[in-house]
Each structure stands twice: as structure tokens, then as C-alpha cells.
Amino acid sequence: MPTRPPDAAAAEPTLSDGQKLIELILGSEDWIHRQVERVDLRPTGDTIHNISMDLTVPVELALAGSRNAVLVPVTLLQKGPLSCFSVVGPDELPVPLLESGANSRLSAMFLRALAAATYGYRPADEPFEVGLFIEDIVSADLRRGRQATERLRRFLHDRDDADADVDPVESATFFSMVEVFSRCFLMAVELDAALLGRRCVVKYSYLDTRNDPHDRPRYEMSWDLEHFGVAGSYHFEFLSPQLLEIASVTLTDVTGSEVHLVAAELPPDGVSTAHLAVRPRARLSTAAVVVGLVPRRYGVVSQSFAATWLVAGMFAVVVVGRHLRDAFLPGAMVAPTAAAILSAAGAIALTWIARTPEDRIVAAVLRRPRRHLLGAGALLILAGLYMAVPIPDPIRSVGWWAMLIAAFGVATASAVHRRRSRSGRSARRLR
Numbered sequence: 001m002p003t004r005p006p007d008a009a010a011a012e013p014t015l016s017d018g019q020k021l022i023e024l025i026l027g028s029e030d031w032i033h034r035q036v037e038r039v040d041l042r043p044t045g046d047t048i049h050n051i052s053m054d055l056t057v058p059v060e061l062a063l064a065g066s067r068n069a070v071l072v073p074v075t076l077l078q079k080g081p082l083s084c085f086s087v088v089g090p091d092e093l094p095v096p097l098l099e100s101g102a103n104s105r106l107s108a109m110f111l112r113a114l115a116a117a118t119y120g121y122r123p124a125d126e127p128f129e130v131g132l133f134i135e136d137i138v139s140a141d142l143r144r145g146r147q148a149t150e151r152l153r154r155f156l157h158d159r160d161d162a163d164a165d166v167d168p169v170e171s172a173t174f175f176s177m178v179e180v181f182s183r184c185f186l187m188a189v190e191l192d193a194a195l196l197g198r199r200c201v202v203k204y205s206y207l208d209t210r211n212d213p214h215d216r217p218r219y220e221m222s223w224d225l226e227h228f229g230v231a232g233s234y235h236f237e238f239l240s241p242q243l244l245e246i247a248s249v250t251l252t253d254v255t256g257s258e259v260h261l262v263a264a265e266l267p268p269d270g271v272s273t274a275h276l277a278v279r280p281r282a283r284l285s286t287a288a289v290v291v292g293l294v295p296r297r298y299g300v301v302s303q304s305f306a307a308t309w310l311v312a313g314m315f316a317v318v319v320v321g322r323h324l325r326d327a328f329l330p331g332a333m334v335a336p337t338a339a340a341i342l343s344a345a346g347a348i349a350l351t352w353i354a355r356t357p358e359d360r361i362v363a364a365v366l367r368r369p370r371r372h373l374l375g376a377g378a379l380l381i382l383a384g385l386y387m388a389v390p391i392p393d394p395i396r397s398v399g400w401w402a403m404l405i406a407a408f409g410v411a412t413a414s415a416v417h418r419r420r421s422r423s424g425r426s427a428r429r430l431r
Contacts, residue, residue, distance in 0.1 A: 015060075015061070016113065016123075017063055017109060018109050018110060018112060018113025018114075018116075018123070019113055019117075020061045020062075020063055021063070021073065021106070021109060021110040021113060022110065022113055022114055022117065023058075023061050024058075024061050024063075024072075024073055025073055025110055025177075025186075026114075026173075026177075026283055027283070028073075028230050028231065028283065029229070029230070029231060029232045029280065029283055030232070031055055031056050031057060031058055031061075032053055032054070032055045032074070032230055032231040032232065033054045033055060033056070033199075033231065033232050033233070034053070034054040034231055034232065034233050034234075034235065035051065035052070035053050035054075035075075035227070035230060035231035035233070035234050035235065036051070036052045036053075036054075036235040036237065037049060037050070037051045037225075037234070037235065037236050037237065038050045038051075038052075038237040038238075038239075039223070039236075039237070039238050039239075039291075040239060041239070041240075041241050041359070041361060043359045043360065044360055045210055045359070045360035045361050045364075046207055046208060046209050046210055047207070047208045047210060047221075047223075048084065048205060048206075048207055048208075049205060049206055049207075049208055050203070050205045051075070051203065051204055051205065051227075052201060052202075052203045053074055053075065053201065053202045053203070053230075053231065054199065054200075054201055054231075055072075055074070055199070055200065055201075055202065055231075056197065056198065056199045056200070057070065057072055057191065057195065057196050057197070057200075058196075058197070059196045059197045062193070062196055065096075065190040066096070066190060068192065068193050068194075069096070069190040069191060069192060069193060070190065070191055070192075070193050070195075070196060071098070071106070071188050071189075071190060072188060072189055072190070072191050072202075073106070073110075073186050073187070073188045074187055074188065074189055074202055074204075074230075075187045075204075075227045075230050076180060076184040076185070076186060076187065076226050076227050076230065077184060077185060077187050077206075077226070077227065078183065078184055078226060079140055079142055079145075079183060079184060079185050082206045082207075083206065083207035083209065084205070084206060084207040085204070085205070085206045085207075086204065086205055086206075087187075087189060087202065087203070087204035087205075088202070088203050088204075089189070089191055089200065089201075089202050089203075090195065090200045090201060090202075092203075095189045095190060095191060095202070096189065096190040097187070097188070097189050097190075098187075098188045098189070098190075100140065103185055103186060103187075103188060104135075104138045104139065104140075104185075106186060106188055107138040107181055107185065107186045108131075108134050108135055108138050110177075110181075110186070111134045111137065111138065111177065111178060111181060112126060112130065112131060112134055114174055114177060115130055115134070115156075115174060117170075118166065118167075118170045118171055118173075118174040119156060119166055119171075120165060120166065127155075129151075129152075129155050130152065130155070130156075133148045133149075133151055133152035133155065134148075134152070136148035137149055137152070137178060137181055137182050138181055138185075140185075142182070142183060145181075145182035145183070146182055148182070149175075149178055149179060149182045152178065153175060153178075156171075173284065176284045177284070180226070180284075183226075184226050187204070189202060208223070218247060218292050218293070218294055218420070218421060219244075219292070219293045219294070219361065219364060219365045220290055220291065220292050220293070221290070221291050221293070221361075222288055222289065222290045222291075223288065223289050224286070224287075224288050225251075225286065225287040225288060225289060226286060228253070228280055228285055228286055228287035229280040229282060229283045229284055229285040229286065229287075230283075231280070232279065232280075233277060233278070233279050233280075234277070234278050234279075234280060234287075235275065235276070235277045235278075236249070236251065236275070236276045236277075236278075236289055237273070237274070237275050237276075238273070238274050238291050239272065239273050240271075240272045240273070240274075240293060241293075241359050241361055241362050242359065242362065243295065243296055243300075243359075243362050243365075243366065244293045244294065244295060244296065244361070244362055244365055245270035245271060245272055245293070245294060245295075245296050246266065246270065246271050246272065246273070246274045246291060246292070246293060247266075247270060247292040247293065247294045248263065248264070248266065248290075248291070248292035249263065249264035249266070249274045249276050249289065249290075249291050249292075250262065250263045250264070250289070250290050251263075251276055251278055251287055251288070251289045251290075252287060252288050252289075252290075253278065253280065253281060253285055253286075253287045254285065254286050254287065254288075255280075255281040255282045255284070255285045256282070256284075258281075260281065262276065262278050264276040270294065270296070270297075274291070276289070293361070293365060294365070294421045295365055295366060295369070295421055300366050300369045300370060300373070301366070301369045301417070301418055301421060302418075303369075303373070304369040304370070304372040304373045304376075304414050305369075305372075305414045305415060305418045307372075307373060307376050308372050308373070308375070308376045308407070308410045308411040308413075308414040309411045309414070309415075311376040311379060311380060311407050311410070311411070312404070312407040312408045312410070312411040314380075314407075315379070315383070315400070315403055315404040315407045315408075316404060318383070318400060318404075319397075319400050319401060319404050322397065322400065368413075368417050369414065369417065372410055372413055372414040372417070375406075375410040375413075376407070376410055376411075379403055379406060379407050379410070382403065383403060386399060386400075386403070
């Protein structure tokens with residue numbers, strides 16, 4: 001068996017920290033095996049993102065951190081302040097996270113090493129302008145980062161004209177990463193060096209403040225996933241709020257100029273939890289996920305539908321009864337308690353409006369059904385007051401006809417809303 005020369009190991013090239021970062025970041029799908037993101041809705045409508053990353057840090061790509069620790073770049077997050085942020089490692093123990101200054105230096109080291117590898121110059125021969133532009137790109141100032149990106153593009157494009165050996169694919173990859181780092185920061189944590197080469201789990205969570213003011217029959221929430229291509233596989237989990245259920249979960253995967261749409265397979269009756277698993281097509285793939293929420297089959301939507309049509313039917317009976325009374329019992333009087341009964345019925349209908357959940361998303365989805373109940377209750381109370389006022393015919397008959405038309409209008413609106421909130425389920429059932 002041939003023996004290895006003693007100086008063979010010394011002859012092997014040693015990767016610099018910048019080259020290790022290139023291998024770690026651009027090849028993260030090889031050592032970050034799976035990324036699971038669970039989104040939890042809060043009563044305010046904001047969301048908590050809980051991300052779990054299953055990874056194995058390569059021994060040969062270890063970056064020295066503090067004592068007995070290694071630096072591990074695990075993901076990319078949008079620049080800006082993070083609320084309710086926490087990160088834990090194996091055994092659910094907190095792990096150190098790089099502060100802003102050290103994080104920027106690590107990001108700059110990666111981009112400078114990638115620029116040198118892409119444009120074929122030694123790090124010692126790096127143009128002065130490249131370092132300045134990259135420092136601005138990784139800074140917390142988004143506007144300055146965008147401006148520096150364009151200046152760096154123009155500077156290196158002019159350099160490309162003088163050097164025709166630059167691979168256009170590598171150049172496109174470099175600037176894709178530059179654009180990512182102009183709007184995102186590299187989240188790097190310190191792990192115990194004993195975990196090198198061993199499979200472990202890192203978890204982090206943060207609060208996403210949202211503002212979704214619309215109240216459509218299908219309430220759609222969307223999230224941009226800048227970290228989508230980081231892992232070998234991506235899993236999205238969502239739990240619907242009370243009184244709502246999930247009608248659809250779709251993920252749009254953008255890889256270069258290609259767009260791929262992936263939809264979760266949900267039962268036609270709707271579910272309260274949904275899971276979507278996707279394998280990113282490339283490391284630089286980005287994605288957006290959209291969750292469609294609709295009211296459950298029971299509750300205010302069904303009650304408003306039944307109540308509004310009941311009120312419309314009651315007004316139809318009143319109008320028909322008046323004509324029959326005039327034909328067969330002219331001069332007959334309506335009992336005075338009828339006005340009180342109608343007013344009480346209106347008050348009962350209005351009690352449904354008071355049952356507003358504290359969850360902002362649920363309240364937004366159920367806002368229109370409650371408006372229909374408000375309209376039905378208001379018409380009943382108006383009818384009770386109308387009966388208490390002595391108004392002669394034919395004006396009195398015109399008033400009843402006007403209230404009948406209004407009641408049918410409210411009932412039709414509730415029927416349309418009910419149908420539109422169920423249209424997604426019908427479409428899935430037909431497929």
C-alpha cells in the first residue's frame with residue numbers, strides 16, 4: 001500500500017476565510033439540509049415566524065469564532081430592526097449572534113472574495129473602489145446600498161470591457177448576490193466547535209409587523225421569502241386563526257427568468273393547518289408564499305345569509321299581507337305589538353354584530369357579513385318605527401315597498417359574499 005509523503009498535507013492549498021464563505025454561502029444547500037418555517041398569527045394580525053434549520057457544518061469550511069466556537073452563516077434576513085428575535089441551537093440553548101459591525105465585516109469579506117474570484121484578480125490587487133462600494137452595500141442604509149450596487153456594476157462593467165475573460169454566468173451570479181446583500185443581512189451564529197461534522201438544529205424566530213386593511217371574501221396574506229434557496233428543501237407550515245380556515249397555499253418560485261407555481265394539496269372541505277414542501281431549483285432562487293383564508297362553514301357568514309333572507313321574506317309577507325288585507329278586510333288595524341316585535345327582532349339580529357373576535361384578521365374577514373346583519377337589523381328597527389307613525393296611503397305602501405327592495409338587496413349581497421367565500425373550495429372539488 002503506497003504511503004502518503006509527509007509533506008503532502010502541507011502542499012494542499014489552504015482556503016482563506018473569504019473562500020470558505022463562498023463555499024458556505026453559495027453551497028449552503030449542500031450542508032443546510034432542510035428549512036422548516038412555521039407562521040403563527042397573533043390577535044393583532046402580526047405574525048411570528050419560527051424557522052428551524054437542520055444542518056451539518058463541514059469540518060473543512062470551519063470559520064474560527066470565539067474560544068472553542070466556529071462561525072456559521074445560516075440565513076439571510078431583510079435589513080432593518082428585528083422584533084422579538086431569538087435564536088437557539090442544539091438542546092434549545094441560546095447561541096451567540098454576530099452584532100451589526102462584525103456581521104457587516106463578514107458580509108464584506110464574502111463579497112470581496114467573490115468579486116476577486118469572478119473577475120480574476122488577487123485579493124491583494126483589489127481595486128480601491130470595489131472595497132468602498134462593497135462597504136456601502138453591506139451597510140444598514142438601504143438607499144446607500146442600492147446606489148453603491150449601481151456604481152459597482154458600472155465600475156466592473158468598464159473593467160469587463162478591458163478584460164474579456166470574465167465568465168458572464170459568474171458575473172451574473174456575483175451581482176445577484178450583491179443585490180441580495182444590498183437589501184438583506186447575513187445572519188451568522190457561533191456554534192460549539194464540537195458540532196463540526198455533526199448534524200444539528202438551529203432555530204430562530206422573529207415578529208413580522210403587517211398591515212392588511214382589506215376585507216375581501218377571501219383574505220390573502222403573502223410573504224416574500226428571501227431565504228428560500230438557502231436550504232436543500234423548504235417547508236412552510238401555517239395554522240389558521242379561530243373561525244377561519246385555509247382555502248389555498250401557493251408558493252411562487254422565481255429562478256432567473258423562470259417562474260414556477262407550487263400549490264399545497266388541500267381537501268375540498270378546507271383545513272385549519274397546511275403544509276407545503278418544495279425543493280428550491282437553485283441557490284439564488286427567491287419565492288413568495290400566499291395563504292388564502294375564508295370563513296368556516298359555521299358562524300356569522302351562514303347566520304347572516306339566513307338572517308338577511310329571513311328578513312327579506314318577512315318584508316315580502318308584510319307587503320303581500322297589506323294587499324290581501326285591503327282586498328278582503330278593508331279598514332282592519334294591525335296590533336300595536338307588531339312594532340315591538342319587529343324592533344325586538346332587529347335587536348336580536350344586531351347582537352351578532354357585538355360578537356366580534358379580538359383577532360384583527362378574523363374581524364377583517366367577517367366584516368362584510370356583520371355589515372349585512374347590521375343592514376337587516378336596521379331594517380327591522382326601521383319597520384317597527386314606521387308602523388308606530390301614522391302615515392296615510394299610498395305613501396305608506398311606497399315605504400313598505402322601499403324597505404322590501406332594500407331587504408332583498410342586503411340578502412343578495414350576503415348570498416354573493418357567501419358564494420365568493422366558497423368559490424375556492426368548489427374549484428378544487430371540480431379538479
